[in-house]
Amino acid sequence: MNATTSLLPDVEVVELDNGFKALLLERGPLPVVASVLWYRVGSRDERTGETGVSHFLEHMMFKGTQKYAKGQIDLQTAKMGGSNNAFTDSDGTAYYFTLAADRWEQALEIEASRMRDCLLDPLEFASEKNVVLEELAMGEDDPWRPLYQTAESLLWQVHPYHHPVIGYREDLERLSAQGMRDYYTRHYGPNRAFLVVVGAIDKARTAARIRELFGPLPRVAERDEPLREPPAAGERRAILRTPHSVVRLCIGFPTCRMGERDDYALDLLSHELGNSKNSRLYKRLVVDEEMVTELQVMNETRQHPGAMLVLCELRDGVTPAAVEAIVREEVRGLVEDGIGKKDLARIQAQIRASFLFQDEAVLDSALKLARFEAGTPEGYRTLATVLPTYASVDNKELRAVAAKYFDFDRAAIVLALPAARPGKGKAGGGKDKRNKKDKKAKLDRPTRTKGKGKGKAKVGAKHGAAAKKAKKGGKRA
Numbered sequence: 057m058n059a060t061t062s063l064l065p066d067v068e069v070v071e072l073d074n075g076f077k078a079l080l081l082e083r084g085p086l087p088v089v090a091s092v093l094w095y096r097v098g099s100r101d102e103r104t105g106e107t108g109v110s111h112f113l114e115h116m117m118f119k120g121t122q123k124y125a126k127g128q129i130d131l132q133t134a135k136m137g138g139s140n141n142a143f144t145d146s147d148g149t150a151y152y153f154t155l156a157a158d159r160w161e162q163a164l165e166i167e168a169s170r171m172r173d174c175l176l177d178p179l180e181f182a183s184e185k186n187v188v189l190e191e192l193a194m195g196e197d198d199p200w201r202p203l204y205q206t207a208e209s210l211l212w213q214v215h216p217y218h219h220p221v222i223g224y225r226e227d228l229e230r231l232s233a234q235g236m237r238d239y240y241t242r243h244y245g246p247n248r249a250f251l252v253v254v255g256a257i258d259k260a261r262t263a264a265r266i267r268e269l270f271g272p273l274p275r276v277a278e279r280d281e282p283l284r285e286p287p288a289a290g291e292r293r294a295i296l297r298t299p300h301s302v303v304r305l306c307i308g309f310p311t312c313r314m315g316e317r318d319d320y321a322l323d324l325l326s327h328e329l330g331n332s333k334n335s336r337l338y339k340r341l342v343v344d345e346e347m348v349t350e351l352q353v354m355n356e357t358r359q360h361p362g363a364m365l366v367l368c369e370l371r372d373g374v375t376p377a378a379v380e381a382i383v384r385e386e387v388r389g390l391v392e393d394g395i396g397k398k399d400l401a402r403i404q405a406q407i408r409a410s411f412l413f414q415d416e417a418v419l420d421s422a423l424k425l426a427r428f429e430a431g432t433p434e435g436y437r438t439l440a441t442v443l444p445t446y447a448s449v450d451n452k453e454l455r456a457v458a459a460k461y462f463d464f465d466r467a468a469i470v471l472a473l474p475a476a477r478p479g480k481g482k483a484g485g486g487k488d489k490r491n492k493k494d495k496k497a498k499l500d501r502p503t504r505t506k507g508k509g510k511g512k513a514k515v516g517a518k519h520g521a522a523a524k525k526a527k528k529g530g531k532r533a
Contacts, residue, residue: 064440065425070263075247076270079425079436080262081254083418089160089255090419092152092426093167096250097243099146099223100216100282100360108223109231109239111144112188116236117151118142119180121166122173126180129166136162146217147359148430154419157256161265167251168269171244181233189229192222199300200367203472207308210292210468211363215285245276250429254422285310285361288466297475302349303370304472305379311364311461314357315432320445321457322364326355327403328395329386330366334402336386337366345382347374359431364461376471384464391458394451404446411443 070078099110120126133140138155140163153163195201205220212218251270253262288310312318330337330353341348350369356362368379395403415421425436432438 063443064437065421067425067436068259068263070266072246072267072271074271074273074275075245076249076251076266076273078251078253078263078266078270079429080257080259081252081421081425082257082259083254083421084256086418087157087256088154088418089157089163089253089257090152090154090417090422091160091163091167091254092150092252092419092422093171094250094252094426094430095149095151095244096147096248096279096430098144098148099219099221101243101279102216102219102223102239105227106231106235106239107219107227108188108192108221109227109236110149111222112185112228112231113236113240113244114142114144114149114151115184115188116176116181117170117174119184120175120177121169122175123169124166126175126177129170132162132166138163144221146221150423150426152419152423160255160257161262164251164265164269168273171246171249171270172273174240174244176233176237176240178233181236185228185231188222189225192225192228195222199298199302199304199472202296202298203304203306203367203470204365206294206296206470207306207363207365207468210294210470211288211308211310212285214283215360216282217285217358217360242277246270246273247275248279250426252422252426252429254425255418282360291465292468294468294470296470296472298472299475300472301474302372303374303376303474305366305368305370305376306468306470306472307366307380307383308468308470309364309461309463310466311355311362312357313361314359315428315434315438316357317445318457318460319355319357320442321449321454322355322357322461323407324395324400324403324446324449325390325454325458326353326364327406328399329353329390332406334399336390337383340382340386341368341379347371347379347382380469387458387462387464391455391462394455394458397451400451400454407446408443 065081068080070080097110099107102109118129120128124132130140133153133155136155136159138153138160140151140153142149142151144150151167153160153166155163208220209218251266311322328335330351332338333343335353337348337353338351342351347370348368349371350367352365352367354365354367356365366383368383370376370379414424425439428438429435
């Protein structure tokens with residue numbers, strides 16, 4: 057066995073005639089099992105006028121089936137001492153359980169029941185709609201989410217990544233229970249889903265049970281391919297007026313798909329640009345110039361071409377133009393110089409450690425398998441080449457990738473400025489104060505909701521399990 061194949065988990069693949077697929081990984085020594093049922097159904101599948109239905113449906117999947125009454129899914133999980141939850145993102149929706157090895161199979165029964173037999177009761181639908189609308193309102197109050205979502209809407213104007221996972225309020229308010237049922241019937245079926253099971257399992261028994269529960273379920277229509285995003289004809293800008301007291305800046309560049317070779321180079325570049333205290337932008341904007349209190353650089357690749365995002369929270373009085381100028385300088389330096397040999401080795405080592413650490417818990421391991429199975433052309437088998445690919449990227453390639461994607465003529469640039477208050481004059485102005493004397497000032501690094509564009513990025517996060525968990529709507533309430 058060579059070094060590459062040794063990195064591939066010993067997964068047993070079960071494939072059914074109706075298109076359902078399961079990945080089974082036996083793992084000890086703890087008597088715990090994690091299961092992830094991943095639907096290839098996300099916000100990109102929503103039609104005009106039904107935005108947010110994927111995430112809303114995720115909530116309703118816990119509200120009862122023909123076999124499990126309202127509240128029974130969570131009650132049974134709690135009685136067994138386990139946990140469950142779910143998330144929705146642009147490309148998919150996942151439901152997961154963690155249970156003891158002697159009782160975990162009930163998770164399979166639950167998943168088989170709600171794949172085609174959810175009640176979607178109109179009264180429950182009306183009640184849960186209020187919950188989802190409140191979740192949307194809370195997201196609007198988050199200082200980062202509107203900034204991120206506006207950048208997305210500029211980067212993707214044709215592709216359905218344009219609209220937020222949680223949807224638009226106007227669509228959610230007029231969505232009917234029948235409209236959701238039509239969406240559920242259209243998209244939720246065995247050929248649009250796969251299962252990952254990791255832990256102390258008997259693989260033969262598990263495979264037999266999967267065939268028994270999921271084999272009889274009927275296929276649904278295959279997934280439509282979304283419209284492709286045409287190349288941007290120029291830089292796109294937007295200004296938001298928000299109720300918050302500080303100025304924030306987001307710069308986004310369109311990039312590539314998850315799992316493409318450029319994706320790995322972009323992970324390395326994002327870390328060098330702004331994802332550690334040794335990074336270019338952190339040293340320049342936070343430490344030396346003291347212009348920024350919060351900084352994040354994210355490589356947000358997806359199943360369709362994604363984006364590289366730079367997000368900054370500015371100190372009081374610092375002009376956005378001054379921060380943008382420094383970002384442009386450091387990006388240009390990255391294109392010209394790439395990453396030094398010692399820094400590249402350090403970043404590669406950190407990514408390797410992060411990637412391997414994500415296999416420590418069975419749920420993280422299951423989510424990691426699921427993320428690669430859903431997001432890359434080779435599926436979970438991509439895991440065999442992740443670390444060798446990171447290790448093989450050299451500085452010449454890094455410079456070429458930086459030059460290819462970090463083009464400000466195709467960038468989306470969004471400012472979030474404090475709304476003008478009566479008698480206070482125009483918001484967003486001020487001198488370029490760098491507060492050189494305040495050497496001991498504590499950086500304001502508020503906690504953000506986990507998810508795309510809302511959490512402190514981890515090295516190689518997209519290739520993690522829990523790290524890429526995320527959805528912009530948040531986990532179900």
